[in-house]
Each structure stands twice: as C-alpha cells, then as structure tokens.
Amino acid sequence: xxxxxxxxxxxxxxxxxxxxxxxxxxxxxxxxxxxxxxxxxxxxxxxxxxxxxxxxxxxxxxxxxxxxxxxxxxxxxxxxxxxxxxxxxxxxxxxxxxxxxxxxxxxxxxxxxxxxxxxxxxxxxxxxxxxxxxxxxxxxxxxxxxxxxxxxxxxxxxxxxxxxxxxxxxxxxxxxxxxxxxxxxxxxxxxxxxxxxxxxxxxxxxxxxxxxxxxxx
Numbered sequence: 494x495x496x497x498x499x500x501x502x503x504x505x506x507x508x509x510x511x512x513x514x515x516x517x518x519x520x521x522x523x524x525x526x527x528x529x530x531x532x533x534x535x536x537x538x539x540x541x542x543x544x545x546x547x548x549x550x551x552x553x554x555x556x557x558x559x560x561x562x563x564x565x566x567x568x569x570x571x572x573x574x575x576x577x578x579x580x581x582x583x584x585x586x587x588x589x590x591x592x593x594x595x596x597x598x599x600x601x602x603x604x605x606x607x608x609x610x611x612x613x614x615x616x617x618x619x620x621x622x623x624x625x626x627x628x629x630x631x632x633x634x635x636x637x638x639x640x641x642x643x644x645x646x647x648x649x650x651x652x653x654x655x656x657x658x659x660x661x662x663x664x665x666x667x668x669x670x671x672x673x674x675x676x677x678x679x680x681x682x683x684x685x686x687x688x689x690x691x692x693x694x695x696x697x698x699x700x701x702x703x704x705x706x707x708x709x710x
Contacts, residue, residue, distance in 0.1 A: 500573035501581065505588050507566045511559060518591050523551050525582070525671035528567050529701060532678045536704045574679050578645055579603045582672045583636035601635060606642030614646050626657045632691035634662035637673035644682060655705060660684035663691050674701040681705050 511520045530544045537544075552560055573581050580603055586592075620627045631639055640662065644654040660682060664670050667688050674686040683705040689696030 500569045504569045528675045529671040536707045580636045580638035601638040606638040610642040610646035629660045631662040634664045634673045635669050637676050655681040663687045665690050678703040
C-alpha cells in the first residue's frame with residue numbers, strides 16, 4: 494500500500510489537535526467554510542460583507558491558539574495540491590472517519606475520476622480545437638474529484654487546464670460546496686460552485702466564484 498503523503502499526514506495531525514475540545518466533524522466543517530470565505534473575500538467584493546460576518550461568528554467557537562492551527566492546515570493543503578493535484582480534502586475526510594457524521598457520504602476515489610477523465614478526453618480535445626475551451630457541468634460535485642481528474646488528464650495531454658476549462662458545479666450539501674470551491678480555487682480553475690438540488694432545479698442565490706473566474710471575466 495502506497496504511503497500517505499507527508500502533507501496529508503500533517504493535515505490529519507493538525508486536525509487531531511482540535512479533537513480534545515471539539516467535535517471533529519464540526520472542526521472539519523468550520524475549516525472548510527473559513528477557508529472558502531478567506532479565498533472568496535480576497536476577490537468577491539459583493540459577497541464580502543456577509544461572508545466576513547459569518548467568519549466572525551465561526552471564530553468565536555475557538556481559543557486563540559486553536560485558531561492558529563487552521564492556517565497551518567491550509568498551508569499544508571496548498572503544498573499537497575501543488576505536488577499532487579487530487580481530491581485531498583475528500584481523502585482527509587475519509588482518514589478522519591467522518592462519513593458517519595456526514596450522513597454516510599463517501600467521495601469518489603481519484604483512481605475512478607482519472608479513469609473517467611481519460612475516457613472523456615478525446616471528445617473534449619475536439620471542442621478545444623474548435624472553441625478554444627470546454628464547458629463542464631458537474632451536478633453532484635462533492636469535493637471536486639471529477640473536475641480535478643479532468644484537469645490532470647488535460648495537463649497530461651499538454652493543455653493548460655487553467656485556460657481551457659470553464660466549470661459550473663452543484664451540490665446539495667454546503668460542506669461539499671465549500672470543499673470543492675477551496676480546492677478548485679487553489680488549483681486555479683475557472684469555476685462557479687453552487688449549492689442546490691440539480692433534480693428539482695432549486696438553487697441558492699449565494700454562489701461561490703473562484704478567483705480565476707472573477708479575475709478572468
């Protein structure tokens with residue numbers, strides 16, 4: 494069995510430091526939301542006031558020394574995504590054994606995402622040649638594994654996925670929305686992530702636009 498990357502080990506250890514005073518599911522959820530807000534507030538001025546207010550509500554739950562752990566986790570996540578673009582947060586979620594707390598939710602393994610991406614690439618290459626980009630929609634995005642898998646496949650084919658991908662992704666679970674938004678933002682993917690039910694077509698007005706999406710358009 495392949496050994497876990499050091500960055501992922503460090504992320505798990507940092508989360509574990511907060512387990513003694515807090516529910517780990519809540520800690521993981523708060524990390525996702527605070528990270529999403531921090532990224533969003535750097536570029537999305539329209540939503541900044543309401544999201545900053547929400548950020549202040551979350552940090553009240555933690556002591557000063559505990560709050561210092563969250564930026565360290567984000568730093569490790571950035572390093573891991575740079576070295577190994579994958580659904581890192583989905584992997585961490587499974588390692589922390591949070592599926593029972595998260596209604597039994599599991600995230601698509603990257604091996605499957607990579608296989609699916611390789612099967613789709615031939616059709617996408619034709620569209621890129623015709624239009625210069627491809628539009629992708631994932632109606633149940635989770636942590637973004639399918640999108641990340643496709644980004645890796647495009648990179649392997651010599652394409653700059655940051656230039657040729659335009660993504661709209663949905664998920665009914667806000668934690669998955671935050672997870673996907675954080676990872677696609679850090680990977681420089683042009684994406685809009687929306688919370689909503691793709692089957693009933695009911696969506697929140699509050700959307701999460703990655704820095705690449707806002708700064709490019």
